[in-house]
Amino acid sequence: MKNESGIPDLTRIVGRIEDLPTLPRTFLRITELVNNPRSSAKDLAKVVTDDQVLTVRLLRLVNSSFYGFPQKISTVTSAIVLLGFDAMRNLLLTTSIFDLFSNRNRKGRLRLEKLWDHSLGCAVGAKVIGNYLRYDKIEELFVSGLLHDIGKIVEMLFLPKDFTKVTSMVESRDILMVTAENYILGYTHADIGKFLAEKWNLPPKLESVIANHHQPGLSERFLQETAIVHLADILCRALNMGSGGDRKIPPLDREAWEILELELSTIGPILEEMESEFEDVRQFVRHSP
Amino acid sequence: MISVGINRLKSGMVLAKPVHSLHGVLLLDKGDELTEKNIWMLKSWGVSQIWLEGGHEEKKDLQPENKIKPSIREELREKFSGVLEDHVMAEIMRAAGEQLEKRLLKNEK
Ligand SMILES: [Fe+2]
Ligand SMILES: [Fe+2]
Numbered sequence: 001m002k003n004e005s006g007i008p009d010l011t012r013i014v015g016r017i018e019d020l021p022t023l024p025r026t027f028l029r030i031t032e033l034v035n036n037p038r039s040s041a042k043d044l045a046k047v048v049t050d051d052q053v054l055t056v057r058l059l060r061l062v063n064s065s066f067y068g069f070p071q072k073i074s075t076v077t078s079a080i081v082l083l084g085f086d087a088m089r090n091l092l093l094t095t096s097i098f099d100l101f102s103n104r105n106r107k108g109r110l111r112l113e114k115l116w117d118h119s120l121g122c123a124v125g126a127k128v129i130g131n132y133l134r135y136d137k138i139e140e141l142f143v144s145g146l147l148h149d150i151g152k153i154v155e156m157l158f159l160p161k162d163f164t165k166v167t168s169m170v171e172s173r174d175i176l177m178v179t180a181e182n183y184i185l186g187y188t189h190a191d192i193g194k195f196l197a198e199k200w201n202l203p204p205k206l207e208s209v210i211a212n213h214h215q216p217g218l219s220e221r222f223l224q225e226t227a228i229v230h231l232a233d234i235l236c237r238a239l240n241m242g243s244g245g246d247r248k249i250p251p252l253d254r255e256a257w258e259i260l261e262l263e264l265s266t267i268g269p270i271l272e273e274m275e276s277e278f279e280d281v282r283q284f285v286r287h288s289p
Numbered sequence: 290m291i292s293v294g295i296n297r298l299k300s301g302m303v304l305a306k307p308v309h310s311l312h313g314v315l316l317l318d319k320g321d322e323l324t325e326k327n328i329w330m331l332k333s334w335g336v337s338q339i340w341l342e343g344g345h346e347e348k349k350d351l352q353p354e355n356k357i358k359p360s361i362r363e364e365l366r367e368k369f370s371g372v373l374e375d376h377v378m379a380e381i382m383r384a385a386g387e388q389l390e391k392r393l394l395k396n397e398k
Pocket of ligand 2: 118122148149233244
């Protein structure tokens with residue numbers, strides 16, 4: 001239920017999802033290093049190379065078509081220098097979260113995979129839109145897209161009864177999941193995602209995008225980033241990339257569209273670019289060790 | 290017709306579609322003009338997004354998909370039903386149709 005200020009009473013939810021996973025130690029150590037202006041690529045490399053899986057992932061990522069660096073990069077230090085600290089942290093965040101939420105229960109595996117594909121489609125969309133707008137932190141947009149529906153994943157894995165009620169209403173009435181959540185639970189996956197982002201101390205920008213991607217007009221800060229993910233969510237659904245758990249397309253928020261200042265004629269090329277990048281990125285994420 | 294978030298509503302705006310509560314109660318009808326009072330009422334009912342008149346409706350080449358496979362066209366129509374009055378959404382549907390058609394041809398090869 002919502003209280004007077006319209007903010008859902010999350011304490012009830014919190015009680016039930018207290019056993020939510022925590023982020024791995026390495027992530028916390030790397031966040032510390034990234035936030036410390038005095039740390040060097042060498043310091044960071046030391047933490048990364050302590051973790052074999054992470055080392056392999058990092059090198060695969062910098063050598064993938066996602067970055068398209070011309071020459072082969074073979075050391076962790078040069079990878080970090082090329083990617084930058086923030087990108088490094090984002091990579092780690094992404095892979096940690098995939099690990100935490102992957103394949104926990106067999107029954108829902110297909111649904112979970114479709115949801116990740118939806119998230120990946122949205123991430124690719126946010127990246128492509130960001131390129132069009134010459135946004136300078138494409139990395140952040142990618143992660144925002146990837147995590148925008150993290151609340152749905154939490155709902156599915158940690159609130160399975162609620163999730164079942166919601167999905168059966170989505171199916172019987174052919175409505176958006178966010179509408180059914182509001183109706184049945186009084187809060188949405190965006191609220192759950194916001195809670196999780198707080199609990200994990202994710203960057204404020206990321207938290208804001210997760211919290212407001214269905215109503216970008218509500219964001220007080222980071223309106224542009226939220227608008228980008230809002231549009232990317234619509235575009236990846238239009239292209240049938242994965243499934244957000246429902247079959248309808250959400251309406252485009254007027255304010256979000258206006259703030260982006262995109263020409264109507266860019267929609268076609270943006271979709272084309274998304275289509276050509278999606279499979280590549282998907283292969284990379286899927287086959288990460 | 291455009292979709293607008295509740296916080297940006299101002300009195301004098303005109304509704305392009307009826308507004309229902311989550312429980313299906315009709316709150317305001319198509320053509321109704323917003324007042325401070327009924328904006329407040331919409332908020333208290335938890336309405337978050339509504340359709341307003343406006344947004345230049347460019348009807349030109351928004352009926353695109355004649356060359357597109359009927360199965361793709363049908364699926365798109367269904368998915369986009371209810372949001373197509375916004376010309377941006379219509380363009381998204383048109384352009385997505387093109388991509389989906391290309392994907393299909395590619396996979397057939
Ligand atoms: Fe969502
Ligand atoms: Fe989504």
